[in-house]
Amino acid sequence: MYKNVLQAIDGIEIYPLISFSIFFLFFLGLLVYVALLDKKHVQAMSGVACSPEDESDATIGGNKQ
Incomplete structure (x- = not known):
């Protein structure tokens, strides 16, 4: 069925x-x-x-609070 539908489309x-x-x-x-x-x-x-840096005090975006 789909083959016939696709064949009917020009281009x-x-x-x-x-x-x-x-x-x-x-x-x-x-x-x-x-x-x-x-x-x-x-x-x-x-x-x-x-990298072996301490990640315990890091936050998302690199901003420390």
């Missing part, structure tokens, strides 16, 4: 091409972004979550 064949193009361009852009990242920044950020 329906362009939608899969558009969606694949958006998908491909997004991940291509993401790959370029990662390739061009500053390696020093990535190295510095890699240890942020595991």
Whole structure:
């Protein structure tokens, strides 16, 4: 039933091409972004979550009360 409905729509064949193009361009852009990242920044950020700082007095946003 759905196949007949979709076949009746004029220009329906362009939608899969558009969606694949958006998908491909997004991940291509993401790959370029990662390739061009500053390696020093990535190295510095890699240890942020595991830093041995005392977190008992830290609050959300870094503001101490």
